[in-house]
Amino acid sequence: MNLRGLQCFIVLAEELNFSRAAERLHIAQPALSQQIRALEARLGSQLVDRGSRPLRLTEAGSYFHTEAREILQRCEQATLGVRDIGAGTHGWLAIGFTRSAMYSVLPPALKAFHSAYPKVELKLFEMLTEEQADAFRDARIHVGIGRQAPDVPSCTTRTLLNERVMAVLASDHPLAKRKTVRIGELATTPLIVYPKHPAAQFPRLIASLYRDAGVALNIAHEAYEIQTAIALVAAGLGVTYVGESVARHGRSDVVYRHLAGPGAAQITSLTASFRTGDTSPHLQAFLACLPSVDTPR
Numbered sequence: 001m002n003l004r005g006l007q008c009f010i011v012l013a014e015e016l017n018f019s020r021a022a023e024r025l026h027i028a029q030p031a032l033s034q035q036i037r038a039l040e041a042r043l044g045s046q047l048v049d050r051g052s053r054p055l056r057l058t059e060a061g062s063y064f065h066t067e068a069r070e071i072l073q074r075c076e077q078a079t080l081g082v083r084d085i086g087a088g089t090h091g092w093l094a095i096g097f098t099r100s101a102m103y104s105v106l107p108p109a110l111k112a113f114h115s116a117y118p119k120v121e122l123k124l125f126e127m128l129t130e131e132q133a134d135a136f137r138d139a140r141i142h143v144g145i146g147r148q149a150p151d152v153p154s155c156t157t158r159t160l161l162n163e164r165v166m167a168v169l170a171s172d173h174p175l176a177k178r179k180t181v182r183i184g185e186l187a188t189t190p191l192i193v194y195p196k197h198p199a200a201q202f203p204r205l206i207a208s209l210y211r212d213a214g215v216a217l218n219i220a221h222e223a224y225e226i227q228t229a230i231a232l233v234a235a236g237l238g239v240t241y242v243g244e245s246v247a248r249h250g251r252s253d254v255v256y257r258h259l260a261g262p263g264a265a266q267i268t269s270l271t272a273s274f275r276t277g278d279t280s281p282h283l284q285a286f287l288a289c290l291p292s293v294d295t296p297r
Contacts, residue, residue, distance in 0.1 A: 004074060006068045008035040009047065013065040016055045061296040079105035084119070092121040093282050096132045096141040098270075099226050104245035105160045105270055106145060109289040116289075121284050130199045132273065135255075142283050144276060147243070147273045159293050161270040163244040165209070165263070166256045168229075170236045173255075180260035183213035190220030190238035194229040202268070206241050230254060243268045 012032065022029040040047050047061035057065060084090035093113075097106055114122065126251040127135065130145030135146065136152055149157060167181050172191070175181050191210075193203040212215050220238045223229040229240040234253040247256035259266065272290055274283060 003072065005039045005042075006072055008032055009039055010049065010065065010068055010072065012036060013057055013061065016057075018055070022289065061205075065084050066262050076129045082172075084159055085135040088093040091280075092123060092139040093143075093286055095286075095289055096125045096127045096135050096144040098129045098146045099126060100147055100243060100246050101270055103249045104163075104243075109286065111287040113286050117282060117285060124149050128195045128197050129201070130195070130197045132261065136273070136275065142278070142280070144273045145270060146273065147268060147270055148205055149269075149273060149288075150199070150201060152273050155265045155273045156276045157271050158287075159269050159271050160289075160291050161245070162267045162293055163269075164258060165205070165241050165268050166244055167249050167260055168233045168242055168247075168250075169255050169257060170233055171253055171255055172236070175237075175257070176255045177259060180227045180264075181184075181257045182214055182261040183209055183259065183263050184196050184261070186239050187215045190218050192221045192223060192229045192238040192240040193219055194226055196224050196225040198241065205266070205268060208243075209259075209266055213262040217257040243270075245270075 007028075008021070011024050012018065014022040015024065018029050018032055020118060022032040023272045025032060036048060043060075043064070045060040046058050047064055049056050049058050049061075061191050063132070083088060095106075109124065113120075125135065125141060126253065127144075128145075129149050132141065132144035133145055134137070134148070136155060144152070146234045151157060167186065169176050169181070169189075175185060191206070194200075195202070207217060221232055223227075223232060225242075226242065226246065230251065234239065242256070244262060250256050258264070272285065272287065
């Protein structure tokens with residue numbers, strides 16, 4: 001059954017006259033008759049009572065008229081939907097993101113994208129950077145924004161932001177009034193690390209800072225995410241480390257201090273990963289809303 005046959009039958013059902021229906025369809029009357037007979041043969045039922053004057057539909061024809069109109073309407077809606085999704089004006093975009101991305105690159109990107117594509121449904125999934133590889137594998141996300149992100153198979157990764165690492169101290173810590181602190185000066189302060197994941201890269205970066213400063217690690221607590229780690233610092237349980245963007249949106253019961261000496265130039269990065277070769281317009285439009293400090297790798 002083809003859509004042209006349905007269109008021919010609907011027009012005939014409206015006109016109840018082969019000549020007028022053929023004129024509306026811009027085809028010859030014999031061609032219209034052939035379309036209707038082919039449709040009846042496929043359905044196995046007569047749709048038009050040709051012996052009546054004026055022409056009328058059979059009971060089966062009246063039923064099929066209603067169904068055929070709905071079929072064509074659904075096809076037209078589907079066609080428009082496909083065009084809109086192809087153009088990026090409709091559809092959905094799934095974004096996996098680590099919590100710290102909400103302090104910097106993600107909010108302005110979401111605002112710009114939603115303003116330009118308000119009909120694209122955004123699905124936001126907060127997850128650890130290390131969980132994003134599985135989310136790509138299961139096709140749960142189109143793009144993942146992470147910190148110290150490892151390479152993801154079959155994905156391209158682009159650096160969005162490079163920023164210095166800062167120490168987070170309780171407001172009553174002995175070094176809280178200093179403008180900068182050295183890792184060596186924090187040797188006796190217990191360390192709070194995050195995220196708690198066997199493949200987490202950020203704790204390894206902090207461990208390298210301590211190693212370069214000749215300080216032994218004294219990990220007191222492992223937190224699942226950044227805000228828990230900062231809350232533990234506020235409770236006086238130790239020190240943790242964040243990127244500068246987090247410090248700009250910090251809480252009042254802790255202080256954020258740049259590092260001096262070994263580790264002072266240490267950089268932490270936020271990146272966007274997406275499937276290599278994914279040219280969907282809504283993904284490309286979202287990527288255009290994100291900052292970039294390098295070419296994709």
